[in-house]
Amino acid sequence: MPTEEKKEFIYEAALSLIDESDDLSKIKVMDIAQKANIGKGTVYEYFNSKEQLIAEAITYMLKRWINHLEESFADERSFKENYTLMLESVLSLLEKKHRTILGFISMSESGSHLYKSINTLMQESFEELQKSNLRFYEKIVDKSVEEGVVKEKPPLFDWYFAISSSILCVIIHEKHFEGDVGYSHKQIIEKAYNTYVKLLS
Amino acid sequence: MPTEEKKEFIYEAALSLIDESDDLSKIKVMDIAQKANIGKGTVYEYFNSKEQLIAEAITYMLKRWINHLEESFADERSFKENYTLMLESVLSLLEKKHRTILGFISMSESGSHLYKSINTLMQESFEELQKSNLRFYEKIVDKSVEEGVVKEKPPLFDWYFAISSSILCVIIHEKHFEGDVGYSHKQIIEKAYNTYVKLLS
Amino acid sequence: MPTEEKKEFIYEAALSLIDESDDLSKIKVMDIAQKANIGKGTVYEYFNSKEQLIAEAITYMLKRWINHLEESFADERSFKENYTLMLESVLSLLEKKHRTILGFISMSESGSHLYKSINTLMQESFEELQKSNLRFYEKIVDKSVEEGVVKEKPPLFDWYFAISSSILCVIIHEKHFEGDVGYSHKQIIEKAYNTYVKLLS
Amino acid sequence: MPTEEKKEFIYEAALSLIDESDDLSKIKVMDIAQKANIGKGTVYEYFNSKEQLIAEAITYMLKRWINHLEESFADERSFKENYTLMLESVLSLLEKKHRTILGFISMSESGSHLYKSINTLMQESFEELQKSNLRFYEKIVDKSVEEGVVKEKPPLFDWYFAISSSILCVIIHEKHFEGDVGYSHKQIIEKAYNTYVKLLS
DNA sequence: AATGAATGAGGATTCATTCAT
């Protein structure tokens, strides 16, 4: 197995543990090795330290997710279709229990201080990821302006906040209002979409 | 010093470390003891374990904050005044670098899984706190309905989301848009207030 | 037990292992702890690392030996008596199997590079020890000049070498010529003494 | 490359690392392999273990040195010329920073216990080497008797010690008295030569 | 014969917790 592929293989093992274990600092190198069916020492052939491995694994995951979002955007689809697709993507992450992604995405808002050692290792790629993220958001915004959903392109802060709010809508619903108190899948997506529209008009 | 007072004294030490240290799992019992000017062993006279101490300290902090919010609410003030005051309170926390509070508040949205061991210990009091929080939010909402800012009392999810979004507005601005790209203090509070109004109309 | 006393207690344990084990790098912290009847962790209450402990232990041993030599020197005894006493001291070390001391003493001649990491840690005190050692040697030399055993005080190098040679005489004999090939205890001391006299005349 | 030649090639790599690294126990098999431009696994095609490799490398080096000494001895040269040549050889080793050789030579005096594991592996060849060494020394001694520099052939211990002392003279000077405090190259060789003569008369 | 990826035994170090004073 080529090196890069092997690393990705180890990332997957780490990520599944990250999702299971609910406390990054409790993850053991040995657990990762076992999950990946390799020897403990082998991990160190590919990574300098446990923290580096975890930082890289999270970066890998985030990159993949953003790529997925970017690829799913299609100019020939309407703005609303594209926006809805993005929200669906968030929802599917939440349902798949890939809570970690959202933990780290939300970290970029307020909790990013929680794992400084790992954050420090991620910093460079993290900034790049944030840029990708912004680029993608902007593409969506531009589309919405183009179609006249939003009259005039608002300042950066305003559209960034509008999208974040949209996503928060989906997240809160999924986390706290499932079942009888909540809305249907369709309704919540609609509500999140409207959030964007309302906030920018 | 009576027991309860001593515990609070230790909470303060723990909290200041939590704010400084940027990684909960890196905080040592000895650091807390030193900060509080007591012996390491003394900590165990008051708490069963480090994790319990931290869980209690965070609960203590959150309780205090919510109390502060509740106390600052005054029926004789207008809805907008009250709402603005709450947002100011959030802002002052962000400025005071009490990032941890916000980390934990935002944890209640999406990141709460990150410290399961602590969360488990906090669970009971955390649920209680969430209820207090909701009660306070609802009081605000009711006021807004009473004053006609919002036509009709919307469903729980809708107003909870509207307030969360308002707060998110302040948080994002503080974290990413300070300085020349951002709005003035006054403007951002106004924007956050409008978010509430827009989303519920 | 006061801290210093406890440290010395641990030194003794380490030194007995150093003498037994014949390879510094093979000594485990656990072995030292066991020998001293204390917990592994306790060692780290007194020392920052294994290497520091070993460096300090060796320094302690050398210091003690040099002190012993210095104390055994008495101005009212003749030069020859004093010199012989020093040689006896060397011999008794060799017989007690405290080979390590001699290993380290001889390290100062030619092998000092062998344990750089430990040497680095010892450096400061090692230099001090060498000075003590020189001071003691010089006292002896002065005595020999005073008594006319040596006509005129020779240059530093010459007397340092003469004493080293004397000691080498005893060491070589003890190590390789014991038994029927060798000389009696008395004879070898005499020979070593004569070495000093011959080399400085 | 024939097996024996390849082994010697690996010896050279190991020896250069031994000279560089200052701590035998810190040398890694991988370092040796890299230095020799071969694969780590290849080392194990030629040696059973790292320690064996090191033991053999040192033996190889010592053998070569003794051979060098023996070859440089020429019956047609005077005793003093031959003796001086040997001392020069020691000096050149010291200058070339081949301290390891001297470390191991001095180990044969007092420090040999320091690396028992390696010493054990070397034992057989080491004894053989010591015999070669003795043979060479004796040849020199005989020459000195033959020329009348020494009246009568002294007992083994006496001449062995006299030569060792001579060498110690050069070593101490090189290690501690270089520069302004010390003697010139020529002077120190003369002094070392005189040591031999004095001690045996 | 040569390789280097994989391994896991081994050991240093940390730190929450205990307990004798």
Add this chain to the structure above:
DNA sequence: AATGAATGAATCCTCATTCAT
């Protein structure tokens, strides 16, 4: 009640050695 010395379980990481290619 308060302490901090003592503890050892827990875990990261290293590196000699193996073995399939």
